[in-house]
Amino acid sequence: MKKILIIEDEKSIAELEQDYLEINGFHTEMVHTGDVGLQKALTQDYDLILLDVMLPNIDGFEICKKIRSTKDIPIIMVTAKKEEIDKIRGLGLGADDYLVKPFSPNEMVARVKAHLSRYERLSMKHPPESQGIYIRGLFIDRSSRRVFVNNKEITLTTKEFDVLTFLALNPEQVFSKDHLFERIWGFDSTGDVSTVTVHIRKIREKIEIDPSNPEYIETVWGSGYRFH
Numbered sequence: 174m175k176k177i178l179i180i181e182d183e184k185s186i187a188e189l190e191q192d193y194l195e196i197n198g199f200h201t202e203m204v205h206t207g208d209v210g211l212q213k214a215l216t217q218d219y220d221l222i223l224l225d226v227m228l229p230n231i232d233g234f235e236i237c238k239k240i241r242s243t244k245d246i247p248i249i250m251v252t253a254k255k256e257e258i259d260k261i262r263g264l265g266l267g268a269d270d271y272l273v274k275p276f277s278p279n280e281m282v283a284r285v286k287a288h289l290s291r292y293e294r295l296s297m298k299h300p301p302e303s304q305g306i307y308i309r310g311l312f313i314d315r316s317s318r319r320v321f322v323n324n325k326e327i328t329l330t331t332k333e334f335d336v337l338t339f340l341a342l343n344p345e346q347v348f349s350k351d352h353l354f355e356r357i358w359g360f361d362s363t364g365d366v367s368t369v370t371v372h373i374r375k376i377r378e379k380i381e382i383d384p385s386n387p388e389y390i391e392t393v394w395g396s397g398y399r400f401h
């Protein structure tokens with residue numbers, strides 16, 4: 174049974190989330206403060222975390238960042254303020270998705286299911302034994318999510334790392350922007366495929382010697398991208 178951690182200080186909301194998730198066959202644990210939530214998230218095994226932004230002791234932004242530095246399980250942030258959406262997206266916290274209160278419980282369940290199956294797809298396709306990818310001076314360490322170019326570490330955002338790793342694991346195949354968007358961003362209705370173009374550009378700036386003449390990620394005009 175999939176185990177979900179709910180970190181939410183408003184008890185009525187936490188209980189609503191719990192009820193709907195349990196009806197749908199998930200096992201849940203509920204905590205109401207940031208510090209306890211973070212501690213549980215880091216020390217126990219969960220399949221997904223539903224994380225409120227405004228919390229006593231430590232806020233959701235900080236918690237998300239800390240969890241991300243050690244775990245890549247799906248994190249869905251829950252916010253009461255529309256203004257926080259930009260912050261969630263802009264900070265590069267590594268959250269997979271977000272919900273704005275008041276949200277429909279059924280939509281919440283649908284997103285939880287979508288993220289769990291996407292995560293499963295990604296982790297099943299690439300068994301743990303293939304943790305490192307090495308191509309002509311580019312080294313991707315999948316277990317620690319670190320990337321090195323000619324032995325020098327470069328910093329990628331979560332999605333940049335996901336895009337690069339996905340392409341590198343499937344060399345010489347052409348993927349359209351739509352395909353990449355669906356694959357990496359999945360069930361996030363708020364983005365659009367132009368995000369893919371931006372991410373590819375940023376990755377090239379970081380890994381290519383000459384980003385305008387890329388040797389790793391090639392543009393296949395009219396079709397998409399191919400890792401070489």
Ligand code: CA
Pocket residue numbers: 181182183225226227228
């Ligand atoms: Ca709150």
